[in-house]
Amino acid sequence: MAKQEDDFKKVISHAKEYGFIFPSSEIYDGLSAVYDYGQNGAELKNNIKQYWWKAMTQLNENIVGIDAAILMHPTTWKASGHVDAFNDPLIDNKDSKKRFRADVLIEDYCAKLEDKALKEIAKAKKRFGEAFDEAQFVSTNPKVLGYREKQKEILQRMAKSLDNNDLADVKALIEELEIADPDTGSKNWTDVRQFNLMFGTKLGASAENATDLYLRPETAQGIFVNFLNVQKTSRHKLPFGIAQIGKAFRNEIVARQFIFRMREFEQMEMQFFVPPGTELQFYEMWKEKRYKWHLALGLGEENYKFHDHEKLAHYANAAADIEFKFPFGFKELEGIHSRTDFDLSAHEKFSGRKIQYFDPERNESYVPYVVETSIGLDRMFLALFSHCLKDEVLEDGSSRTVLSLPPALAPVKAAILPLVKKDGLPEFAERIFNDLKYDFNIIFEEKDSIGKRYRRQDAIGTPFCITVDHDSLKDFTVTLRERDTMKQERVPVENLRQIIDKKVSFRNLLSKI
Ligand code: ATP
Numbered sequence: 001m002a003k004q005e006d007d008f009k010k011v012i013s014h015a016k017e018y019g020f021i022f023p024s025s026e027i028y029d030g031l032s033a034v035y036d037y038g039q040n041g042a043e044l045k046n047n048i049k050q051y052w053w054k055a056m057t058q059l060n061e062n063i064v065g066i067d068a069a070i071l072m073h074p075t076t077w078k079a080s081g082h083v084d085a086f087n088d089p090l091i092d093n094k095d096s097k098k099r100f101r102a103d104v105l106i107e108d109y110c111a112k113l114e115d116k117a118l119k120e121i122a123k124a125k126k127r128f129g130e131a132f133d134e135a136q137f138v139s140t141n142p143k144v145l146g147y148r149e150k151q152k153e154i155l156q157r158m159a160k161s162l163d164n165n166d167l168a169d170v171k172a173l174i175e176e177l178e179i180a181d182p183d184t185g186s187k188n189w190t191d192v193r194q195f196n197l198m199f200g201t202k203l204g205a206s207a208e209n210a211t212d213l214y215l216r217p218e219t220a221q222g223i224f225v226n227f228l229n230v231q232k233t234s235r236h237k238l239p240f241g242i243a244q245i246g247k248a249f250r251n252e253i254v255a256r257q258f259i260f261r262m263r264e265f266e267q268m269e270m271q272f273f274v275p276p277g278t279e280l281q282f283y284e285m286w287k288e289k290r291y292k293w294h295l296a297l298g299l300g301e302e303n304y305k306f307h308d309h310e311k312l313a314h315y316a317n318a319a320a321d322i323e324f325k326f327p328f329g330f331k332e333l334e335g336i337h338s339r340t341d342f343d344l345s346a347h348e349k350f351s352g353r354k355i356q357y358f359d360p361e362r363n364e365s366y367v368p369y370v371v372e373t374s375i376g377l378d379r380m381f382l383a384l385f386s387h388c389l390k391d392e393v394l395e396d397g398s399s400r401t402v403l404s405l406p407p408a409l410a411p412v413k414a415a416i417l418p419l420v421k422k423d424g425l426p427e428f429a430e431r432i433f434n435d436l437k438y439d440f441n442i443i444f445e446e447k448d449s450i451g452k453r454y455r456r457q458d459a460i461g462t463p464f465c466i467t468v469d470h471d472s473l474k475d476f477t478v479t480l481r482e483r484d485t486m487k488q489e490r491v492p493v494e495n496l497r498q499i500i501d502k503k504v505s506f507r508n509l510l511s512k513i
Contacts, residue, residue: 004327004328007327007386008258008327008328011258011327011385011386011389014389014401014403014459018040018460019038019039019041020037020038020040020044020385021035021036021038021041021258021259022035022036022037023035023036024036032255033256033261033262033263034263034264035258035259035262035378039411040411040412040460041381041411043411043412044381044385044405044410044411044461045377045381047408047409048377048381048384049245049268049377050506051409052268052293052375052377052380053065053243053268054506054510055510056241056243056270057243058510059510060241062236062240062241063240063241063242063243063270063272064230064234064241065242065244065245066222066223066230066242066243066244067244067246068219068222068223068225070215070216070247071203071215071216072213072216072221072222072225073225074211074212074213074214075351076221076225076347077198077214077217079343079346079349079350079351080221080224080343081315081346082198082217083196083198086196086197086198086217087194087195088101088194088195088197089101089102089103089162089192089193089195090102090193090194091105091190091191091192092189093181093184093186093189093190094188094189094190095181096183096186098181098183099253099254100181100253100254102170102171102174102192103158103170104254105174106154106155106158106170106173106174106177106179107155108182109154109177109179110154110155113148113150113151114151116143116147117144117147120141120143120147121137121144124141154173154177157169157173158173159311165194167191167192167193167194168192171189171191171192174192175189195251195253196251197217197250197251198214198215198250198251199215199217199249199250199251199263200213200214201213201215215249216246216247216248216249217248218267218269219244219245219246219267219269220269220271220343220372221343222246223242224370225347227242227355228353228355230242231273237360238273238275238357238359238368239278240273241270241271241272242270242271242273243270244269244270245266245267245269245377246266247264247265247266247267248264248265248266249264250263250265251263257328258382259381259382260331260378260379260382262378266377266378267374267376267377268375268376268377268380269372269373269374269375270372270373270374271339271371272286272371272373273357273368273369274368274371275359275362275368275369276341276366276369278369279318279340279369279371280318282338282371283318283336283338286336286371287306287320287336289513290322290334291304291306291322292513294324294333294334295512296512296513297384297409297509299383299384299387303324303325303387304322304323304324305322305330306320306321306322306323307321307323307332309321313337314342315339315342316337316338316340316342317340318337318338319335319338320335320336321333321335321336322334322335324379324383325387326382326383326386327386332379333375333376333380333383334373334374334375334379334380335372335373335374335375336371336373336374337371337372337374338369338371339370339371339372340369340370341367341369341370342370343370345367348367355367384405384409388403388404388405388461389401389402389403390402390403390404394486400458401455401458401459402459402461402484403460403461404461404483404484406509407463407508408504408505408506408508408509410461410462410504411441411460411461411462412441412442412443412460412461412462413440413442413462413500413504414440414442414462414463414466415442415443415444415453415464415465415466416433416436416442416444416466416468417429417445417446417465417466417467417468418467418468419467419468419469419470421446423470425468425469425470425472425473426446428468428472428473429444429446429466432478432493432496435497436496436497436500439500439501440501440504443462450467453465454481457483458483461483462483463482463483463484463500463504464480464481464483464499464500464503465480465481465483466478466479466481466496467479467481472493476492476493476494477490477491477492477493
């Protein structure tokens with residue numbers, strides 16, 4: 001646990017030290033769970049967006065992208081169910097004065113039971129060696145069965161109480177399980193209350209005439225309310241999709257995990273509209289497609305897992321998360337949901353407009369069904385950044401910190417480094433810079449020793465360093481150093497563009513999907 005915490009602290013401090021992520025308004029001591037992206041962070045974030053956007057809109061002939069406003073007509077949120085039901089159950093500890101999500105306290109308790117079950121399995125594996133039949137052990141061992149049965153019982157009871165808004169029972173469950181404040185051990189809890197996560201704001205100049213609005217808590221509704229506009233103007237037939245990247249706002253009760261849970265964050269969502277009855281087939285298709293998108297990044301299949309939801313939201317008929325192994329364990333990175341016709345039907349009802357599609361093949365009109373894929377851009381950033389940040393011990397015993405990002409996503413593609421600041425080397429290097437800058441985001445650095453400059457580029461994930469020395473002036477070659485292997489080779493200046501492009505182009509990633 002301590003190692004995990006240390007690793008995570010290292011991620012946060014590296015992100016700040018190298019211009020990726022700063023606490024928001026830091027000179028005023030920051031704003032809780034709000035962050036700013038610095039010069040390298042903004043580049044990395046833009047590259048992740050491009051990877052997603054191209055994969056959705058460019059690679060799929062039947063998906064188009066839009067950019068809807070953050071502010072929407074307030075009835076949108078009545079129709080979507082957010083005004084009445086976008087709540088989290090909160091509970092305060094009276095001694096520590098800390099606030100928690102009651103459901104998360106209970107889920108964490110269950111996660112501990114699961115850890116115990118996994119420990120039993122690991123112990124048995126060790127004991128029986130090769131002959132170990134895990135499936136049989138899991139289905140017969142009384143301890144494992146007991147831990148799993150208990151989890152199921154607890155989660156079912158919690159789900160039922162939350163569905164019935166029986167918050168007294170949620171508190172009773174916390175007390176029966178003797179759940180304590182994880183930091184102080186205190187079990188002195190307040191009652192559980194519902195808390196709506198939407199941020200309110202006002203539209204209009206005078207107090208009397210102002211309209212109450214919300215900052216959107218998800219980008220999806222901007223797509224639903226534009227379904228007819230996009231379908232009519234794009235002339236797409238079903239199935240077709242609408243993609244969007246944009247900010248969302250949630251007044252999260254507990255936000256203590258850096259950019260994993262923020263109050264202002266960005267989502268990349270795609271709603272795929274399909275004929276009723278075909279949604280589960282498209283749901284499976286999108287689960288597979290999204291999984292491939294992740295795997296193409298090369299972070300390792302063992303770091304992902306699907307978590308199929310047993311308890312479904314009232315509007316969904318299937319849902320799964322793609323979980324990633326963050327520094328604090330496997331957690332949701334992306335959700336894939338079969339949302340039925342819930343949203344479009346609700347907007348039809350609340351707006352009084354017909355939101356239907358005429359299907360020429362079925363010769364009938366209907367409200368389309370929707371399969372959505374929804375990923376947090378900031379969580380994706382954290383997944384990449386935390387996974388790729390490594391301390392390496394080199395052959396000569398020295399060490400380096402390297403951010404081994406997929407080259408297409410690296411903030412800076414190449415650094416041009418004149419060996420010394422004289423003898424015409426900076427001018428020669430500048431000519432290379434001026435030629436390559438039209439194709440790639442590159443930087444020019446002449447300060448410090450070449451070794452220090454290499455280390456700085458490793459730390460921000462730059463795939464190539466190009467060193468200009470005295471020979472360069474004579475034979476028009478430079479030393480090209482590759483980030484991961486640290487191999488150096490002499491290459492003609494005229495080949496640089498092609499070599500860099502081959503390594504960093506989006507084609508490398510997109511062609512693997
Ligand atoms: P969680 O259970 O972690 O609160 P959620 O199920 O509420 O997430 P969704 O409403 O399905 O999340 O949102 C889709 C995606 O948006 C999530 O998979 C996640 O990547 C991202 N996301 C949601 N809330 C936040 C947040 N507060 N900060 C950053 N990203 C978020």
